[in-house]
Amino acid sequence: MKTAEIDRLVDWLVRGGLQGLPEADLLRHFCEKCNAAGLPVSRALTFIDTLHPVHEGTIFRWRNDEVEEEAAADYGRTNEGEAAESWQRSPFFHLLQTGGEELRRRIGFGEPADFKIIQEMKDLGHTDYLIFIHRIGGEAMIGEMDGVYSAWSTRAPEGFSDGDVAALRRLVPALGLAIKSAALARVSGTLVEVYLGRDAGRRVLEGRIQRGVAERIEAALWFSDLRSYTAITETAPPAEIIPLLNDYADAAITSIHEAGGDVLKLIGDGTLALFRGDDRGEACQRALKAEAKLRARVAALNERRQGEERPVTSVYVGLHVGEVFYGNVGSLQRLDFTVVGPAVNETSRIASMCRSVDRPVLISSTFAGCLPPGQRAQLVSVGRFALRGVGRAQELFTLDPETL
Structure with a gap:
């Protein structure tokens, strides 16, 4: 040569x-x-x-x-x-x-x-x-x-x-x-x-890292966490905690991604995600699709874990829709690409109500109103609630148990 x-x-x-x-x-x-x-x-x-x-x-x-x-x-x-x-x-x-x-x-x-x-x-x-x-x-x-x-x-x-x-x-x-x-x-x-998540990661690689720059968007919001997680951590062997978190987080994240959503944050046993679409209705349908996928995955996961004599749980999901700010928040030394706004806080409060009313999923009235008639017919009201930190009481819905 x-x-x-x-x-x-x-x-x-x-x-x-x-x-x-x-x-x-x-x-x-x-x-x-x-x-x-x-x-x-x-x-x-x-x-x-x-x-x-x-x-x-x-x-x-x-x-x-x-x-x-x-x-x-x-x-x-x-x-x-x-x-x-x-x-x-x-x-x-x-x-x-x-x-x-x-x-x-x-x-x-x-x-x-x-x-x-x-x-x-x-x-x-x-x-x-x-x-x-x-x-x-x-x-x-x-x-x-x-x-x-x-x-x-x-x-x-x-x-x-x-x-x-x-x-x-x-x-x-x-x-x-x-x-x-x-x-x-x-x-x-x-x-x-x-x-950071798929969409947030793509935005960061595109150079959208300026502190304080955020986009105002409409999105369906998801917050989920594990039922009886504190009790499990107090009774299960320490070596079981991380595998348990990984199993249920994998079920939630995979379901969200398959339905076209983006996971923004993992907070202990909690997951914050958003779904976007051409309109609110499409975004809300994606979120409900993810919840159905999650329910099926958790059922299969629990069957496997029970067979292995390992602790099992279920997932609480709160769903809401609204306007949020999506972008960089933090200090000069440490930024987080996330969503902020009243709608995010409200979603978290809705999810926390799942324990009080003993329902696996709770849906805001705003979210329910964005669904087509066929899907709205599958929802039942669980009553009006004053959510902590939210100025007005609102009616919450869950999926009709007979349709599950």
């Missing part, structure tokens, strides 16, 4: 990284360009750890033998079980343990295939195998993102030439930097979505 071709490919990698090309596309185009320039890559993979509540990282693959294979796949934790054993037998782990950055095996020319993956490559007719670790140092590390790992092999009868290896040593760090750039963008998206 000529120096000019290497320079052109480095330039392409820099521009691809700046343009935000996805990692799998970067790897695919890179390998195709290498082959076009005479560097005979037959198969390649690269992976990078990430910062994610479930996945440890993502692996990207390319091959030229027309065998179908996922171009990108997330992988789980490698610190326990079979995954840990497999990782500890890999050449990458060997390099980490020895402090090395490069390992080569000319497996078509008598050198040992001393790792399982290298033996597999030899069995598939590969003649040369080369791996790199390009470490990420110091404050540039985020979460488990400590390096960009890659492997390169060829079926060429003569293997990689000295020039091929020199070219890869020059090119792969640039590829690694472009992949790191794309990975960091994904990490940013994951973090803001996980901690």
